[in-house]
Amino acid sequence: MSYAFCSTEITGRVLTVTINRPESMNALHPPANAELAEVFDAFAANPDLWVAIITGAGDRAFSAGNDLKYQASGGKMYVPESGFAGLTSRFDLTKPVIAAVNGIAMGGGFEIALACDLIIASDNAVFALPEPKVGLAALAGGLHRLPRQIGQKQAMGMILTGRHVGAEEGKALGFVNEVTPQADLLTRAHAWADMIVACSxxxxxxxxxxxxxxxxxxxxxxxxxxxxxxxxxxxxxxxxxxxxxxxxxxxxxxxxxxx
Missing domain, CATH: 1.10.12 (Lyase 2-enoyl-coa Hydratase; Chain  A, domain 2)
Structure with a gap:
């Protein structure tokens, strides 16, 4: 099946989903969110697929989050029931999902990664929840997942400032599993997926x-x-x-x- 805003690839038991809006730093608008929701609905229902990897096209961004330009232009804003990228409100998915974060993961992009079970980050990855700087709040799960994953004080330090955190600091804080050179990112993400697939x-x-x-x-x-x-x-x-x-x-x- 062809998609307008993402691409998919199956390797054995592993589904790789690539957000494909590099001209917008892989920011997501409602049509892209709806498309990704369909992709992860299909993944959840397919007994032959055991693990998913989500990443972003290009070498600049995993996802810059919500497409503010689309919102500012008056585009109708809505989110599918399963949430941002079809993941942030999907609480019944028991198959593992790995975020392969290349470059920027801001706002909703970071929230997508936090909704995944593992985060493999390129050495140029940058994470933040900067919503308060544009009059918003990280309501796609970031305000709840980040404190649960790294503790209240460290999370509040990021949430209340919107500060940028690099890959190595993300690993030290505990929300990144591995930092790798960008050229090796998908190879390492697939290595983790293969270790999972080797298990029952x-x-x-x-x-x-x-x-x-x-x-x-x-x-x-x-x-x-x-x-x-x-x-x-x-x-x-x-x-x-x-x-x-x-x-x-x-x-x-x-x-x-x-x-």
Whole structure:
């Protein structure tokens, strides 16, 4: 399927989604958001795809966030139910998503990355939530995800100033998993995806669901006792992978996972 504002590529079990508006620093307007929502709807529904990577076209920006020029021109503003880029309000996706951040990730661009499970950043990546500087606020999840991921004081230091944070500082703060030369960015993102694909997909989805739902529980004990009720946990115990994994280990071969 062809798209106007993004491109997709499938490599084995991995879907790579590239935001394709380099002339606008990959900023997103409503038609682009709607398109990306369709892409991630299809990813969620496809049993043959286990991991997604999202990145931006060109070497200047992952995404500069909301397309302010489109907004200023009077373009009708709306966001799909699944949120900015079809990701920031998608709370039921148990398949992993990796952000491969090349260059600028500002505002909604940073919020897209924060909505992903891993962030692999090029060494020229820059992150910020600068919305207060233009009379807005980071309401696509940034105000909630960033404190949960790096702690309240560090997050408030970014949120209340809109300051720019480079890739290495992002790694030190804890929201970046790896910093790599820009030329190697997608190679490294695919290396992480391949490590995930080597694991049982049912175990990966169960783990992701348990982590995120557990973080919303009031106590560690509540999270521990509640996980037995999670859908992906129950699916893992019913999956053929539960037998295949130990059998492959005993037979000293690679497991043949099913999705």
């Amino acid at each position: 997909p049912t175990s990966i989805r169960a783990s992701k669901e348990a982590v995120y739902r557990g973080l919303d529980e009031p106590t560690l004990e509540a999270a521990y006792r509640g996980q037995s009720k999670y859908g992906e946990i129950n699916a893992m115990f019913k999956s053929p992978n539960l037998i295949e994994g130990p059998m492959a280990f005993a037979q000293k071969r690679k497991p043949q996972w099913t999705g």
